[in-house]
Amino acid sequence: MGYYQNKNLALMKKIRQMVKLVEWEALFWSAGLIYLLFINPYESSHFTVCPYKNLGIEFCPGCGLGKSISFFYHGDFLHSFNTHPLGIIAFVIIAVRIVYLIRNKYFNNKQNEVMYG
Structure with missing residues (x-):
């Protein structure tokens, strides 16, 4: 039984190391951005995860952001702005966030870190 426990612990340790490698x-x-790249923004019906829409509430401040980003991907800037005026700004913010997260996870220089003790 001890042999299998050690093997399982080693496997779990490897899995934990692999999970730590990913910036979730x-x-x-x-x-999300890749999904928006491949959808057709000109379709009238599409899948939504908006809780307001699913509850039947008409007004939602975020509705249209995804479609706006998809129009932006397809080069239709006028439809992008008309669908949601903040769509292009949201895309820029999300793209900058992705770059920031990846840079901090994989390319973080610790030269400026001061060690005490």
């Missing part, structure tokens, strides 16, 4: 927030935002 950057992966989440990247997957």
Whole structure:
């Protein structure tokens, strides 16, 4: 039994190390932007995860952001702005966030870090 426990512990340690290698927030935002790249923004019906829309509430300040970013990807800047005026700004903020997260995770220079003790 001890042999299998040691093997399982080693496997779990490897899995933990692999999970630590991934920047999960950057992966989440990247997957969202990639999804918006491949959808057709000109379709009238699309899948929504908006809780307001799903509850039947008409007004939602964030509705249209995804479609606006998709129009932006397709080069239709006028439709992008008309769908949601903050869509292009949201895209820039998300892209900068992804770069920031990846840079801090994988390219963080610790030369400026001061060690005490």
